Structure formats: structure tokens, C-alpha cells
Amino acid sequence: MTPQDKQAFEELLANCADEPIRFPGAIQPHGLLLTLSEPALEIIQVSANVESLLGRPALALIGQPLQSLIGDEHAAQVRQTLQQPTLSDSAPLLFRLNDMAFEGLLHRHKGVLILELEIHVENFQPRNVAGSETHLGRMLQRLQGATTLQALYDISVKEIQAMTGYDRVLIYRFEEEGHGQVIAEASDPSMEVFNGLFFPASDIPEQARELYRTNWLRIIPDAAYEPVPLVPKLRPDTQTPLDLSFATLRSVSPIHCQYMKNMGVLSSMSISLLKGDKLWGLISCGNREPLHVPHELRAACQTIGQVLSLQISAMEALEVSRQREAKVDALAMLNQAMIDSPQNVFDGLANQPEVLMALTGAGGIAIIEDKQLHRYGNCPEPDEIRALHKWLQDSGEAVFSSHHLASVYPPAAHYQQVASGVLAMSLPKPVDNGVLWFRPEVKENINWSGDPRKPLDLENSDAGLRLRPRTSFEIWKVEMAGISTKWSHGDLFAANDLRRSALENDLARQVRREQEAVRARDELVAVVSHDLRNPMTVISMLCGMMQKAFSSDGPHTSRRISTAIDTMQQAAGRMNTLLEDLLDTSKIDAGRYTITPQKLDVGQMFEEAQSLLAPLAIDKDISISFEADADLSIHGDPERLFQVLSNLIGNAIKFTPRLGTVGVRAKSVGDEIVFTVRDSGEGIPKENLPHVFDRYWTVKDGNPTGTGLGLYITQGIVEAHGGRIVAESEPGQGSEFRFTVPRLD
Missing domain, CATH: 3.30.450.40 (GAF domain)
Known part of the structure; x- marks a missing residue:
């Protein structure tokens, strides 16, 4: 074939693929085809063989009513059939025209009514059939x-x-x-x-x-047959070829x-x-x-x-x-092996190589867990497996299958004798992991x-x-070179189910490890807190005794010692506070934070808070106010709720400049009491606001002693009471913290 012929060949192939088989512009000659307007049923198009079959020139029929061709009685049958909701369910209409029997078939498509009059086959005798219905x-x-x-x-x-x-x-x-x-x-x-x-x-x-x-x-x-053209060739209403997709008489490609x-x-x-x-x-x-x-x-x-x-x-x-x-028993066995494995799920699978290979009828398997690679049966070399696994990971498919691997991964051509087919699954973990099943080439x-x-x-x-x-x-x-037997639906199901089980077991292991870590941390915090609390108490007592012996009004040496003792007492106090915060944080993290609720009068709570916290505000020339609706009662833990108030009010005083204001309010809203602590401080930057209740979040400027646990614990206490806490702030305009506690009726 010359280059010119080859180019022509390619063009003809493309044209063949694009051949307008739905719009051939002609029908097969074993019947007539008409397109009709609705509701008038005037003939828009008709096949040219209407003249040979019924003796009527095609052009003369265009625009004529249907009855002019098939008679009033048959036209009435057509109109009656058109009343049915679905034409495809209609039985063929039996016509006799020009001493010939026809079967009339009606359908609508692309905005036009098509009537086909197929020549009826009389006395058809199929083989060995007494009756078609029977x-x-x-x-x-x-x-x-x-x-x-x-x-x-x-x-x-x-x-x-x-x-x-x-x-x-x-x-x-x-x-x-x-x-x-x-x-x-x-x-x-x-x-x-x-x-x-x-x-x-x-x-x-x-x-x-x-x-x-x-x-x-x-x-x-x-x-x-010789195709019979339509007259006119194009639909008069659209000037496009008639779509004959559903026409029984449609002419086919030559x-x-x-x-x-x-x-x-x-x-x-x-x-x-x-x-x-x-x-x-x-x-x-x-x-x-x-x-x-x-x-x-x-x-x-x-x-x-x-x-x-x-x-x-x-x-x-x-x-x-x-x-x-057929896979259920093997999958259950592999699931148990993953559960029993002391290390990880893939070590458990590596202990059952025969079961794992039989699960999918593989000739070899590879199991990867980070640096470990287990191979059983007939497999590619380790470096080849690692390269294939990396390619599979890059593909992003959790379960991958191919019975012609070299067609999508060309390097596999080097080992298609043992791995023309591969089925693989992996888990979403930060380390390399997965199971790869291999099937050999089956030259057929x-x-x-x-x-x-x-x-x-x-x-x-x-x-x-x-x-x-x-x-x-x-x-x-x-x-067929480089092709293995296909992976069945059962094989794909097995790989997906095994992955699901592996994922569940792996997540369960992670949860257990995290629970054990939390338990160990809680035990450590409890032991450290207990073991340190007594020494810190002793240090505080000794500092008090020493303070009496060294007056700040005494000689220079005594004043220096007195200042050092004050510093020791402050440090001991901060350590005690930190120990208490660590214990509370540990309980909140573990979901074991408990409260001892009782009936509380909100007004009385505010009086106690004002007497203890107002002096801190006075020292900074800050105006502080407490307001509460009359007769407000809540069901709460007095010590813990006072801890919430003192933390929020203390923070407000700490971050409000001199001559500023702090307002504390409590009012009834529906079934809740809403507490509000608002200050006129510098406010919290917008990017920091979502993190104020996070553990260990703290504002560094102007807060040298902050632990970053106060607001986290405050949130835990409020939620333990069945309430919620939110923070709002505008830089330069101050901050507002609101928390709710269910009202006691």
C-alpha cells in the first residue's frame, strides 16, 4: 500500500466510524415509510417505493392527508392508536392496500411521527413449531x-x-x-x-x-437489497436528515x-x-x-x-x-491471623502465606511493611517488587488489578513469566505497605x-x-504473550475485604496504643503530682517559717534572703497550680472529669467572686462590675464553677490595661443561664481566636507565667456541666467570653 493509499485508508476508517447510520436517508425495500404531521396527519416524507408498491408517485403525496393514501378506515385506525399513552406497546395495525397485506408500526422520534408499512409475511412456516405463542x-x-x-x-x-x-x-x-x-x-x-x-x-x-x-x-x-430513498431527502421542517434509529425498515451501511x-x-x-x-x-x-x-x-x-x-x-x-x-473461610482465617499478630497486621498475613495465595489462586505473593519485604511462591526480584509497588502507590488506587500488567507498566515485561498479572491492595499509612498477588503468564x-x-x-x-x-x-x-488468567469478581472481592479487615485491625491497634499511652501518661501525672505535692507543701511551710526569721526591714543580708524566700514561695505556688492543672487536663482528655453538682445561687457566687477578685482589679485601677438577674439558680459544682469564673475574670484583669473596665454578667435565656465576662483590653488577634481553648495555647506577651491549660480546663468544666463556651474578640476593642449552664427551675 502506498503512503497515499495508507493515508486514504486511515481517513476511510475514520469515516466508517463516523458513518451516519442513524440518518441513512433510505429504507430497506420490504415496506413503506411515511413521516406525518400531527394532528393533521399530513404526509411530510414518503419512501420512493410507494409508486412500485401502491402505484402512487411520491412527490404527489407530499402535503396530502394520510387517508388519501391508505383510505379513511385505515387512517381512523391510526388516529385511534395515537390516543394510547405508549405507542411501543401497540399491536401492529393490519392494512390491505393494492391487494397487499401490510403491518403498520408507529413511533415518535425527534419531534416527528413515523408510520412504517411493512409487507406482511403470509404463511411463514418456522421449523418444528406448532404455534409461536405455545x-x-x-x-x-x-x-x-x-x-x-x-x-x-x-x-x-x-x-x-x-x-x-x-x-x-x-x-x-x-x-x-x-x-x-x-x-x-x-x-x-x-x-x-x-x-x-x-x-x-x-x-x-x-x-x-x-x-x-x-x-x-x-x-x-x-x-x-437496493436502498429506497426518502422523498424529499431532508425533513421539510428542519432541513435535516430523518433520524431512523428506531425504524424497523432503516437502511444499513453498505x-x-x-x-x-x-x-x-x-x-x-x-x-x-x-x-x-x-x-x-x-x-x-x-x-x-x-x-x-x-x-x-x-x-x-x-x-x-x-x-x-x-x-x-x-x-x-x-x-x-x-x-x-467461597472466600469467606479463608478471609476469616486471615482476619484472625491479623488480630493475633503481636506486631502489625502484615506480619500476621506473612504467617499465612499458603492461605493468602490460595485466596486468589495466585502463583506468588509479596507482603510489604516499611523496610520488611516477605516473598512466597514465584515472585519478581525484591527491587522489581519495590519499583512496582511505588508505581502502584503513585496510581492512587487502594485496590489494583490487571491481567496484562506489561500493557500498563512496561517494566513488567522483564518478569512476565511469573507476574503477567497482579492484584494489589494497600493501607493509607505513612510507611510503605501492601499485599501483591502475582499470576504467571498463560500462553494461550x-x-x-x-x-x-x-x-x-x-x-x-x-x-x-x-x-x-x-x-x-x-x-x-x-x-497472547504477557497475559495471565483474569482476576475474578471473587478475587477482587477478597482483596477489598482483606483490605477492609486490615484497615480495621490496624486502626484498632492504633487506638489501643493511644489508649495505653494515655493511661501511662495519666498514671505518670498522678504519681508525679502525688509525689511532688508533699514536698511542695513542706517547702511552702519552711518558707513561711524562714520568712519570720528574716524581716524585710532588717539588714541588707536579711532583705536579700527575705526576697529569695518570697520568690521560692511564688515558685512553689505556681508548681502546685501547674500540678492541679495537669491532673484536670489528664481527666478531661480521658473523659473522666467528674463534678459534684448542687443547687447554687448565682448572686451569692458573684458576691464571693467579687470579694476575692476585686482587689486584683483595684491594684490596676480597673473598674470591675458584677450584675445578675434576680433569683437565678443553677445545678453545678461550686468549686469548679468558681474556678471557671476566677480563670475568666483573672484573664480579663491580666490583659486589660490600667483604667480599663471588666464586666461580669449573668442572665436567663430560655432553659440556660448565660454568663458573660467582657473586658476592654487589647483583644485577641483574629488568627489566634480559634485556638484559645486548645491545650497549651497561651499569649506570650504580658503573660510570663501562663501554662496554656486554663482555658482548656475551663472548657472541660463547662462541658461537664452540659454547657458550652465561646470567645469573641476585636483587636483594640476587648474580648468577651460567654458560657452557659442549664437553669435550675
Whole structure:
């Protein structure tokens, strides 16, 4: 092929894929087609063969009422049918025109009413059938009684062949890669056998598959037909070709007709098999001689296709369920191994290599946990596994599977003998981890019907260069290198379920470790607090005794010693406060913070707070006020709530400059008492406000002794009372802290 021919070939292939099969502008000659306006039912378009079949010139009919062609009685039948809510459920209308019997089929599509008058097949005698309705019922019973998918397929092809009389009936299933395989066949003994053969994806272009998905049945009674054009060619209302996607008489691609002839058949019928809304496969019927199967029998075949689709989906789901059930015992054993492992979940799996390999029928496994790599069975080398694992991690898939690894990860070509297929799972952890199952290369001979690398060819014609459908349907044996057996639904389920169990066990271990760490910390804090409290008390007492012996009014040496003693007392006091805060924090973290509630009078609480805290404000010339609604009572722990008030008021005084103000309020709002502490200080920066209740958060400036635990503990006390606390602040305008306590009625 010359470079010019090759370029032309590529262009023709592209044109073939884009061929307007929905808008052929013509029909097959075994009937008439009309497009009609509504509600007037005037003829907008008509097929040109109306003259040969009914003796009426096509152009003369355009704009005429329908009854002018088919008569008032038949037109009335059409109008009556149009009253039904769903035209697709309507039975064909039986017309007799020009001494010929027709079946009228109506449908609406893309804003136009289409009437097809298909020539009725009289005295059709299918093989071995006493009555189609009786046979259909018997066949449906047989389909429902099938116990395996293959039995289901075999029953379908045999029964449809018997009903219709086609020389060959086969079921063609689409594979994930796009090509298809014949999985069942019923043929005349003289026909070439296609069962088991693979057909390239290019044999059925993508747009044809989409048409099969939306339209259950297609028929070509005679592939040697001459297409009948529509008159006029374009829809008068839109000046676009008529969409014939759902027309029984739709003309098909001439390439497809030639393809049929090359296969040795002149008549065909195909029935779609759907799984959900996806095209699963086809029932394909072919006959060496022209064969026009009547509409009634085609409708029965379509019903079979719909029932078969449901049965296939149900039985495939049942098969998936069986595959999953077969994995349950092994998964339970592996789960227990992960639970029993003293180190981590992957060490537990590494102790069960045989079970892990048998789980998915793998030839080898690799288990990774940080620097550790366990290998069992036939595996790639450690460096190769590490590189593959990194690539898998970069892909971002929690569970990955491929039966042709080298096609997506080229380095795998170096070890495809042991790892043409891989199934892998990993956990979201900061260290490398995962399980990789490997399957070896299975060199198998795939029987292709024709060369999959050359589905179409070129030929010269009067119109120039054009595509010629494949003429050779010889069996091509193509060796599938670098491919393993496919991972089943059960294998993928097992990998996902094992990952789920590993994740749960790993998280449980983390929780236990954190709980143990918290418990150890609590014990340490308790011991340290207990062991330090007594010495700190002794230090405070001794400082008091020494203070009496060294007066600050005495000589210089005495004054220095007195100052040092004051510093020691202050330090001891801060240490005692810190110990108490650490104990409270530990209890809050562990969810063991307890209170001893009793009835409290809010006004009395404020009096006590004012007497103890007002002197601190007076020392800084700060005006402090306490206001509370009359007769407010709460149910709370007096010591802990006073701790909250003293902490908030103390902070307000600390961070308010001289001559500032601090206001403390309490008022009833619904079922709660709302306490407010507001100051006129510098306020809290906006970026710090969300963190004021965090542990160890503290303002450094002007707060040299702060531990960062006061507000955290304050929040814990308020929440232990069933309340909540919030902070608001505007830099330069001061801060406001509000907390709530349930009201006691």
C-alpha cells in the first residue's frame, strides 16, 4: 500500500466510524415509510417505493392527508392508536392496500411521527413449531429452569433457531477490551462453526454498539437489497436528515451488507442483550438465503432477548455471590491471623502465606511493611517488587488489578513469566505497605475470526478508493504473550475485604496504643503530682517559717534572703497550680472529669467572686462590675464553677490595661443561664481566636507565667456541666467570653 493509499485508508476508517447510520436517508425495500404531521396527519416524507408498491408517485403525496393514501378506515385506525399513552406497546395495525397485506408500526422520534408499512409475511412456516405463542411460553419456562449460564446460552440459540429457521444463531459477548467472543451457537451442519471464536472490536464500531444498546432488535431480510430513498431527502421542517434509529425498515451501511455476504449469509437478525443499561452482547442470526421473519415472531424473539438479559444479570450476580462465599473461610482465617499478630497486621498475613495465595489462586505473593519485604511462591526480584509497588502507590488506587500488567507498566515485561498479572491492595499509612498477588503468564492461543490487525481493506471502484470489508474468516491463532488468567469478581472481592479487615485491625491497634499511652501518661501525672505535692507543701511551710526569721526591714543580708524566700514561695505556688492543672487536663482528655453538682445561687457566687477578685482589679485601677438577674439558680459544682469564673475574670484583669473596665454578667435565656465576662483590653488577634481553648495555647506577651491549660480546663468544666463556651474578640476593642449552664427551675 502506498503512503497515499495508507493515508486514504486511515481517513476511510475514520469515516466508517463516523458513518451516519442513524440518518441513512433510505429504507430497506420490504415496506413503506411515511413521516406525518400531527394532528393533521399530513404526509411530510414518503419512501420512493410507494409508486412500485401502491402505484402512487411520491412527490404527489407530499402535503396530502394520510387517508388519501391508505383510505379513511385505515387512517381512523391510526388516529385511534395515537390516543394510547405508549405507542411501543401497540399491536401492529393490519392494512390491505393494492391487494397487499401490510403491518403498520408507529413511533415518535425527534419531534416527528413515523408510520412504517411493512409487507406482511403470509404463511411463514418456522421449523418444528406448532404455534409461536405455545412455543414462546415453553421456551421461557426452559430459560427460567437453566441452572448455569452456559445452559442458558445453549437453550436460547437452539430455541430461536427452531422458531425462526435461521441457518445460524449465536450469542456474541463483548469483552472488556472491546472485542467479542462467540459463546454459544446453533447452526445448520453445513455452516462454518464460529463457536469460541473472537471477533475484533472493529467489526462492530462504537456507534453501532450504541444503536444496539438503545434498540432491542434489527433485521435485514435480504442483504442484496437496493436502498429506497426518502422523498424529499431532508425533513421539510428542519432541513435535516430523518433520524431512523428506531425504524424497523432503516437502511444499513453498505459495508455491513458486504460483510454479511463475505460471511456467507444474505439475511440477518440481531437481538440486543443488556446488563443494566450497558450492552452485554448480541443474539446474532444469519441465513444463507433471504429470509423475512414476520413481526409477530420477531416480537417473540425480542421478548426472549429481554428475559435472557434479566436471567444473565441474575445468574451472573448469583455466580459473584458464590465466588464471594467461597472466600469467606479463608478471609476469616486471615482476619484472625491479623488480630493475633503481636506486631502489625502484615506480619500476621506473612504467617499465612499458603492461605493468602490460595485466596486468589495466585502463583506468588509479596507482603510489604516499611523496610520488611516477605516473598512466597514465584515472585519478581525484591527491587522489581519495590519499583512496582511505588508505581502502584503513585496510581492512587487502594485496590489494583490487571491481567496484562506489561500493557500498563512496561517494566513488567522483564518478569512476565511469573507476574503477567497482579492484584494489589494497600493501607493509607505513612510507611510503605501492601499485599501483591502475582499470576504467571498463560500462553494461550486465541482463535480469531480473521486477522484482528487487519479488519478492513481497500478496493478500487468506479467511485474511487473505498473500504472493503474483511473477506477472510479463517481462524487466526494469535499467541497472547504477557497475559495471565483474569482476576475474578471473587478475587477482587477478597482483596477489598482483606483490605477492609486490615484497615480495621490496624486502626484498632492504633487506638489501643493511644489508649495505653494515655493511661501511662495519666498514671505518670498522678504519681508525679502525688509525689511532688508533699514536698511542695513542706517547702511552702519552711518558707513561711524562714520568712519570720528574716524581716524585710532588717539588714541588707536579711532583705536579700527575705526576697529569695518570697520568690521560692511564688515558685512553689505556681508548681502546685501547674500540678492541679495537669491532673484536670489528664481527666478531661480521658473523659473522666467528674463534678459534684448542687443547687447554687448565682448572686451569692458573684458576691464571693467579687470579694476575692476585686482587689486584683483595684491594684490596676480597673473598674470591675458584677450584675445578675434576680433569683437565678443553677445545678453545678461550686468549686469548679468558681474556678471557671476566677480563670475568666483573672484573664480579663491580666490583659486589660490600667483604667480599663471588666464586666461580669449573668442572665436567663430560655432553659440556660448565660454568663458573660467582657473586658476592654487589647483583644485577641483574629488568627489566634480559634485556638484559645486548645491545650497549651497561651499569649506570650504580658503573660510570663501562663501554662496554656486554663482555658482548656475551663472548657472541660463547662462541658461537664452540659454547657458550652465561646470567645469573641476585636483587636483594640476587648474580648468577651460567654458560657452557659442549664437553669435550675
